[in-house]
Amino acid sequence: MTPSRASAGRVLDLSGLATYAYGNxxxxxxxxxxxxxxxxxxxxxGVVTYLYLRxxxxxxxxxxxxxxxxxxxxxxxxxxxxxIPNQWTKRAAEQEDRRKVQVGLLICLIFAAAFLVIRGFEFxxxxxxxxxxxxxxxxxxxxxLHTVHLATDFYDSAVLTVLMITGPIxxxxxxxxxxxxxYWWFVVASWVVxxxxxxxxxxxx
Amino acid sequence: MTEHxxxxxxxxxxxxxxxxxxxxxxxxxxxxxxxxxxxxxxxYIVTAFxxxxxxxxxxxxxxxxxxxxxxxxxxxxxxxxxxxTHGSIMMFLFxxxxxxxxxxxxxxxxxGARNIAFSRLNAFSYWMxxxxxxxxxxxxxxxxxxxxxxxxxxxLAGPQYSAGKRQDFWxxxxxxxxxxxxxxxxxxxxxxxxxxxxxxxxxxxxxFVWAQVVTSFMVLFAMPSVMLASSFLMSDRLVSTQxxxxxxxxxxxxxxxxxxFFGHPEVYIIFVPALGIISAIIGTFAxxxxxxxxxxxxxxxxxxxxxxGLWVHHMFATGLPPLGMSFFTAxxxxxxxxxxxxxxxxxxxxxTGGRLEIRTPLLFVIGFFxxxxxxxxxxxxxxxxxxxxxxxxxxxxxAHLHYVLIGxxxxxxxxxxxxxxxxxxxRMLSELAGKWNFWLFFIGFNMxxxxxHILGLDGMTRRIYTYDAASGWGNLNLLATVGAIxxxxxxVVFFANVLVSMRxxxxxxxxxxxxxxxEWATQSPPEPCNFPRIPVVESRYPLAEPELAYVTGLPTxxxxxxxxxxxxxxxxxxxxxxYPTIWPLLSALATTVFFIGTVxxxxxxxxxxxxxxxxxxxxxxxxxxxxxxxxxxxxxxQAARPAPVLRAxxxx
Numbered sequence: 025m026t027p028s029r030a031s032a033g034r035v036l037d038l039s040g041l042a043t044y045a046y047g048n049x050x051x052x053x054x055x056x057x058x059x060x061x062x063x064x065x066x067x068x069x070g071v072v073t074y075l076y077l078r079x080x081x082x083x084x085x086x087x088x089x090x091x092x093x094x095x096x097x098x099x100x101x102x103x104x105x106x107x108i109p110n111q112w113t114k115r116a117a118e119q120e121d122r123r124k125v126q127v128g129l130l131i132c133l134i135f136a137a138a139f140l141v142i143r144g145f146e147f148x149x150x151x152x153x154x155x156x157x158x159x160x161x162x163x164x165x166x167x168x169l170h171t172v173h174l175a176t177d178f179y180d181s182a183v184l185t186v187l188m189i190t191g192p193i194x195x196x197x198x199x200x201x202x203x204x205x206x207y208w209w210f211v212v213a214s215w216v217v218x219x220x221x222x223x224x225x226x227x228x229x
Numbered sequence: 230m231t232e233h234x235x236x237x238x239x240x241x242x243x244x245x246x247x248x249x250x251x252x253x254x255x256x257x258x259x260x261x262x263x264x265x266x267x268x269x270x271x272x273y274i275v276t277a278f279x280x281x282x283x284x285x286x287x288x289x290x291x292x293x294x295x296x297x298x299x300x301x302x303x304x305x306x307x308x309x310x311x312x313x314t315h316g317s318i319m320m321f322l323f324x325x326x327x328x329x330x331x332x333x334x335x336x337x338x339x340x341g342a343r344n345i346a347f348s349r350l351n352a353f354s355y356w357m358x359x360x361x362x363x364x365x366x367x368x369x370x371x372x373x374x375x376x377x378x379x380x381x382x383x384x385l386a387g388p389q390y391s392a393g394k395r396q397d398f399w400x401x402x403x404x405x406x407x408x409x410x411x412x413x414x415x416x417x418x419x420x421x422x423x424x425x426x427x428x429x430x431x432x433x434x435x436x437f438v439w440a441q442v443v444t445s446f447m448v449l450f451a452m453p454s455v456m457l458a459s460s461f462l463m464s465d466r467l468v469s470t471q472x473x474x475x476x477x478x479x480x481x482x483x484x485x486x487x488x489x490f491f492g493h494p495e496v497y498i499i500f501v502p503a504l505g506i507i508s509a510i511i512g513t514f515a516x517x518x519x520x521x522x523x524x525x526x527x528x529x530x531x532x533x534x535x536x537x538g539l540w541v542h543h544m545f546a547t548g549l550p551p552l553g554m555s556f557f558t559a560x561x562x563x564x565x566x567x568x569x570x571x572x573x574x575x576x577x578x579x580x581t582g583g584r585l586e587i588r589t590p591l592l593f594v595i596g597f598f599x600x601x602x603x604x605x606x607x608x609x610x611x612x613x614x615x616x617x618x619x620x621x622x623x624x625x626x627x628a629h630l631h632y633v634l635i636g637x638x639x640x641x642x643x644x645x646x647x648x649x650x651x652x653x654x655x656r657m658l659s660e661l662a663g664k665w666n667f668w669l670f671f672i673g674f675n676m677x678x679x680x681x682h683i684l685g686l687d688g689m690t691r692r693i694y695t696y697d698a699a700s701g702w703g704n705l706n707l708l709a710t711v712g713a714i715x716x717x718x719x720x721v722v723f724f725a726n727v728l729v730s731m732r733x734x735x736x737x738x739x740x741x742x743x744x745x746x747x748e749w750a751t752q753s754p755p756e757p758c759n760f761p762r763i764p765v766v767e768s769r770y771p772l773a774e775p776e777l778a779y780v781t782g783l784p785t786x787x788x789x790x791x792x793x794x795x796x797x798x799x800x801x802x803x804x805x806x807x808y809p810t811i812w813p814l815l816s817a818l819a820t821t822v823f824f825i826g827t828v829x830x831x832x833x834x835x836x837x838x839x840x841x842x843x844x845x846x847x848x849x850x851x852x853x854x855x856x857x858x859x860x861x862x863x864x865x866x867q868a869a870r871p872a873p874v875l876r877a878x879x880x881x
Contacts, residue, residue: 036427036765038791039782040870042802043863049801051346051419051792058415058449065453069490073457073472073483081478120865154470158478161470165461183846192856195863196805 044196046118052203060210063173067214070169071221074162078225085152085159085226092149096223099142103215106135106208114205117198122188125201129185132208136178143171150222163222170218173211180204250788251343251758253809262809264348265757269355270334271653274646276355277327280362282720284318287311289717292677296710298698308694309376310395314369316379317399320495321406322362324638328502329413329448331645332441334653336417338748339435341426341766343759343790344806346419347412349813349848354412356817361405364825368398375399378692380492381462383473383484388466397466397828400459404824407452414445414452424790425798426747427780428766435746436512436525440505443529444498447536451494458487468831482547489540497536499634501529503641504571507594510641510648511575513744514591515582518770521574528567528574535564545614546621554614561612565605572598589663590742593644596671597636604632607682622692625685631678643670643723650730651737655753658734662726669719676712680705745770750777763791766798786862787855800872805859812848819844 047053078084085091113128146167152160184204187193253259253268263269291311294302303311337345345351368374376395377386386396421434421442434442461472462484471477473484512519519525541549541557575598579585587595607629611617620626643666650658689702696702740749749772751759762779764771771777780800783789788806793799823837 034765034776034778035781036778036800036873037782038427038780038800038803038872040864041783041791041800041872042866042869043784043859044804045792045802045866048795049792049866051423051804054419054423055347055415058418061449062411062415062453065450066457069454069457069487073461073487076483076486077472077478077480080480086478154464155468156471156477158471158474158480161461161464161472161479164470165464179842183849187850192851192853194851194856194859195865196859197851 044199046199046202050199050203052199053206056203056207060207063210063214066169067166067217070162070166071217074166074221074225077158077162081159085163086157089151090226091151091163091223093223095142095146095149096219099139099146100215100219102135102139102142103212106132106139107212109135110205110208110212114202117201117205120195120198122193125198126185126188129181129188129201132205133178133181133185136174136181140171140174140178143167143174166218166222170211170215173214177204177208177211181208248756248758248761250785251756253757258811259809261814262352262811264344264352264807264809264813266333266337266345266348266351267653267755267757267759269351270330273330273333273355273358274327276359276362277323277330278724280318280322280366281327282724283366284315284323285717285720287315287318289713291315292710292713294694295696295706297707298696298700298703300695303694305694306376307372309692310369310372310374312692313375313378313381313399314365317375317402318362318365319634320379320499321402322358322365324499324634325410325448325495326358326406327642328444328499328638329410329417329441331502331506331642331649332417332444333413335649335748336420336438336441337424338652338751338755338759339438339746340421340424340429341747341760341764342420342424343763343788345416346424347416349807349810350412351416353813353817354409354416356814357405357412357820358409360817360821361402361409364405364821365398365402368394373398375402380488381459381484382488383462383465383481386462387473388469394828397463400463400466401824401828403455403459405821407456408820410448411452414448417441417445418449422795423792425793426760426764426766427791427793427798427800429793429798431796433766433769436508436519436522437502437505437746439526440501440508440529443533444501447494447498447501447533450537451491451498453491454487455491455495458484458491461487463827467827482544485544485547486540489543490537492543493540494533494536496633497532499638501532503597503638503645504529506641506645506648507575507597509744509746510590510594510644511578513648513742514585514588515578516584516743517578517582518745518773519574520577520581521570522769524570525574528570531567532564535560535567539564542612542614542617545617558612558614562609565609568605572602588647588742589658589660589667590644590648592664592667593640593647596667597640597644600632600636600640600671600674604629604636608633620685622690623685624681624689624691627691628678628681628685631674631681635674635678640670643667646727648742649748650727651741652748652751652753652755654731654734655737656730656734657737657741658730659726662722662729666719666722666726669715669722673712673715673717673719677709677716678712680709680712684709740772745772747771758788784862786858802866802869808855810848812844816841816844816848 044050109128109131113125113132116124116128150163152163154160154164181204184201187197253263253265290303294300294308333345333351373393373395375398377391381396381399384390421438464470465472471479473479473481475481508519508525538560539557541553542561545554611620611629647658647663684702684705687702689696737753739751739753747764750764765778765780768774780791783791783803789803790806792801792804794801819840823833823841826833826837
């Protein structure tokens with residue numbers, strides 16, 4: 025570009041720019057990050073509410089009914105292990121290997137489905153109901169919040185999987201797969217925090 | 230100056246292939262399906278002003294009721310609904326959305342983008358906002374309006390003291406409006422971060438855009454709090470959770486903490502965009518760049534941070550520990566500093582610029598100075614926990630909050646509407662009507678709200694539906710009511726001015742005020758793609774340059790938008806803005822059924838999401854024809870040519 029200001033019709037020729045890009049170059053990455061900021065705030069406030077109510081209650085949990093560790097811990101392990109196929113799929117997407125992406129997404133879906141099934145047992149193992157006490161309410165709320173994230177991510181991953189199998193796809197759909205995997209990491213990380221709050225905090229005296 | 234305008238006029242580009250890509254389908258279907266940020270921004274603003282008018286009529290009814298002692302116009306139950314709905318609409322359906330709507334319209338234009346980021350979500354956000362507002366007005370008309378104040382304190386708003394569905398609808402209105410607001414916040418951040426014209430480094434971003442970015446970050450961290458709180462409230466009411474029930478380990482103050490953790494930043498979410506409007510107007514009318522760009526930007530950021538450390542000052546009357554009170558008193562006084570910095574910067578700009586031509590936009594800004602400073606002073610008074618406990622819940626607080634909100638936000642907003650109306654419609658608003666609008670508003674406002682300071686000091690509590698003649702409050706209340714009628718007249722003048730000027734106002738040139746930011750480089754109103762040729766930015770005030778350089782070589786087979794890097798706005802890649810579609814509207818309708826369903830049955834939570842999921846899937850699913858075109862012109866990241874380097878600009 026010419027530095028002269030007087031010359032008429034100065035132009036910046038941008039032909040040949042990429043029509044999509046990965047990671048923080050893409051709009052989708054920033055949109056996902058915005059969503060993660062919102063959801064993190066919700067989770068943080070949920071955890072703060074838990075601690076606030078705990079601070080104001082003599083017996084926490086009421087009647088010493090601790091939540092059973094088993095299902096929550098199994099889910100913690102599933103969640104952390106799911107990071108492997110998740111990252112593998114993300115890399116496959118960035119290499120634009122459609123076959124590998126299809127396989128990867130299916131494996132991720134199996135992990136998410138397993139988690140959701142066990143989540144059903146988790147609610148039963150809390151040993152409280154949402155309407156028993158404020159303790160029950162906040163524990164249910166935290167678990168439900170996380171389940172909503174999981175269920176929506178499960179559903180949109182499923183839609184994405186079908187799309188990657190049937191088409192029609194263009195290059196930028198691989199960006200969607202990559203960002204979907206980025207969001208999954210948030211679902212994993214939030215479960216570590218919620219798990220610690222729901223299962224470990226009541227065991228601290 | 231004239232020369233300048235003319236030269237830009239001759240540069241007006243002919244609509245080419247780019248222009249055709251951005252056309253909406255014709256007629257009503259196009260109206261329903263558009264994803265153009267200008268059309269959506271405009272209707273967002275119009276809708277918010279309609280809600281403003283409704284809430285204003287509610288205020289007028291309250292003033293008529295209070296005009297004389299022992300008034301009989303309305304009963305206590307309806308009065309409760311009046312003030313609760315008035316406050317809720319003004320805060321959730323007018324003040325926040327209208328400010329964000331100004332951003333939806335202006336931010337893409339000011340940064341040189343062809344549309345807002347995530348334009349379909351933008352359409353969805355508007356419909357959610359509109360449906361939430363229609364819902365709350367409908368239930369108000371059916372005698373089911375909210376009744377526990379705009380902050381809906383428990384236990385008053387809880388299952389025990391508020392039977393029926395009134396508070397459930399209030400809580401669901403929160404869900405609608407906050408969802409809409411959060412979506413817009415993300416769009417504006419991404420637009421300002423990634424869609425800026427090449428060369429618009431962070432140091433060259435217009436002050437109004439900075440204000441919108443700061444506000445959007447506040448929205449991201451504040452709004453979730455009230456959504457969580459209102460969800461807890463609804464579940465306490467509908468499925469007997471115990472969040473706020475002290476008998477079962479719950480806590481009523483939890484509501485206040487969660488609400489005000491949102492509620493205080495909320496005030497700044499309304500106020501900070503107004504600061505951006507003021508900077509834009511002052512810069513233009515003072516005929517010089519605003520003094521202290523960096524100080525102005527940093528003040529916005531500091532205000533946003535401090536705003537999150539003040540919430541407890543709404544709770545001084547709840548018996549908190551003295552150390553906490555002292556902390557929040559200090560923090561509340563501290564926030565006067567960044568505001569003061571900005572006011573001094575503006576005064577310096579006005580004092581050192583060219584000869585001031587007092588047109589309506591500037592008049593409203595001057596009105597802001599006067600009213601907002603009074604509101605700020607009473608704010609510093611109320612920041613003191615000891616004084617606050619005396620004045621809590623009385624008319625002094627009502628006076629204060631209207632001085633800061635109307636003075637701090639509504640006056641600049643009106644100024645902003647007069648300033649940008651020519652850009653939005655291609656017509657000028659009448660100056661004469663504008664002056665009437667201003668003076669009626671200014672006089673009426675002070676007549677209404679100044680006496681409330683005195684009434685408050687005299688012990689008149691807020692939210693009472695009537696008072697006794699022996700109190701001696703009659704005359705000041707009458708004065709306030711007359712003032713409210715004058716405000717009403719002023720708003721009628723405003724609406725009339727808008728309606729008449731839209732049809733027969735003077736035609737507006739592309740840059741009628743001599744503005745220096747990029748929105749004035751477009752036609753008035755801008756064509757659908759905003760910038761057929763995307764400008765290259767070489768200084769903070771691009772239109773102060775003798776000539777703009779332009780980008781060429783972008784694809785014309787789809788709606789091409791240029792994505793640039795966050796810090797230096799160097800060209801990075803091209804992205805496709807989506808075409809118009811009906812699915813955001815249908816998704817919003819499905820979500821409305823879902824939200825309203827949950828007011829009546831918890832099963833709404835189970836079945837409601839199904840149609841939403843179907844609609845969202847149809848929204849997402851790509852069209853084979855569009856994918857075909859994309860594939861044909863696709864350039865993969867690894868195959869792309871590196872973007873040419875921009876000349877390093879010495880002038881900021």
